[in-house]
Structure formats: structure tokens, C-alpha cells
Amino acid sequence: MKNFSMLTQECTNERSLGDSVDAKAIHVFFAEAFLAASTTGQVTVGANDQQFEETLRKGYAFYKAIGAVSMEIDHIESDVLYENHDRVRVFYVAGYRKKDGQTVSLSFDVMYLVQRRLEGPKIFGFISGDEMAVFRQHGLVNAMGEPT
Numbered sequence: 001m002k003n004f005s006m007l008t009q010e011c012t013n014e015r016s017l018g019d020s021v022d023a024k025a026i027h028v029f030f031a032e033a034f035l036a037a038s039t040t041g042q043v044t045v046g047a048n049d050q051q052f053e054e055t056l057r058k059g060y061a062f063y064k065a066i067g068a069v070s071m072e073i074d075h076i077e078s079d080v081l082y083e084n085h086d087r088v089r090v091f092y093v094a095g096y097r098k099k100d101g102q103t104v105s106l107s108f109d110v111m112y113l114v115q116r117r118l119e120g121p122k123i124f125g126f127i128s129g130d131e132m133a134v135f136r137q138h139g140l141v142n143a144m145g146e147p148t
Contacts, residue, residue: 021060023053031115035125063094065147066140067104070095074107084116096140099148104138 030048037043046052063071074091081087089111096104113125135141142148 021057023056026056027053029121029123031122031124034123035113037125037127038130039127040130062147066135067096067098067147068094069097081113086114086116086121088112088114096138098139104140106134106138108134 027048030052033045033047035043035045046055071092071094074093076088076090078086078088089109091107091109094106094108096106098104108129108131111127112123114121115124132141132145135145136143139148
């Protein structure tokens with residue numbers, strides 16, 4: 001999906017790993033409400049409101065606390081699901097610097113459910129893997145999920 005590719009690249013995670021989180025720019029790509037699911041079995045429903053922007057700020061603060069220094073899109077795959085609805089799988093590569101200076105590069109992907117609208121694509125759902133397990137495996141967080 002060409003528009004989604006432009007959307008994700010324009011609204012890069014790199015900006016939000018800097019001094020401030022670009023929450024306003026990120027939230028415009030989400031529908032009024034959306035579903036978030038994880039491979040760990042957790043499912044939540046969110047609203048695209050001020051609380052969502054605060055959640056984005058807290059999320060990026062956590063990534064910075066565990067040493068995230070970069071997050072880029074490697075590639076994107078998409079399939080039409082139904083009229084004006086797509087499944088878009090975005091493959092990311094993220095770089096982390098541990099407290100001891102060692103660097104780690106992690107690859108992950110997120111599956112987005114996207115509705116094509118006149119004003120542009122809107123994410124109405126996404127599915128992500130168990131990132132905490134990966135962070136623990138690479139020593140970025142402890143058993144409690146806290147930055148090491």
C-alpha cells in the first residue's frame with residue numbers, strides 16, 4: 001500500500017526517539033478507535049485521544065530508557081483484505097546502546113489493519129509480538145521488565 005509506506009516513513013519513529021515525541025504526527029494516522037493485540041494474548045481497545053498521545057510519550061520514554069537510538073523501517077508488505085481495507089506488515093530494525101556501550105540491533109514487525117479513507121489511510125488495529133521477551137533475551141530489561 002503506497003500511501004501507508006509514505007505515512008510510516010513521514011512519521012518516523014526516529015523523530016520520537018529524539019528530544020520530544022512527535023505524538024501529534026503519529027496519532028493522525030490512527031482511526032478514532034483501534035484494537036491492539038499482542039502475541040502474548042493481551043488485547044486492548046484504545047481511543048485516539050489525549051490519553052493515546054500520553055501513552056505514546058511514555059512508550060518512547062521507555063524505549064529511550066532501555067537504550068533505543070534508532071528505529072527504521074526495513075520493508076513493508078501489504079495485502080488487500082476487503083474493499084478499502086488492507087493488512088500491512090511493517091518490518092522494523094531498531095538499534096540499542098546498552099549501559100556498557102555494547103550495541104544491539106533487533107528486527108521486529110507489526111501487523112497493521114488499515115482502512116483506506118478519502119483523507120488517507122487510518123490504522124484501526126495492530127498486532128505485535130512479545131517485545132519484552134526479546135528485550136529480556138538481549139539484556140535490555142530485567143525479569144520485571146525494567147531497564148537494566
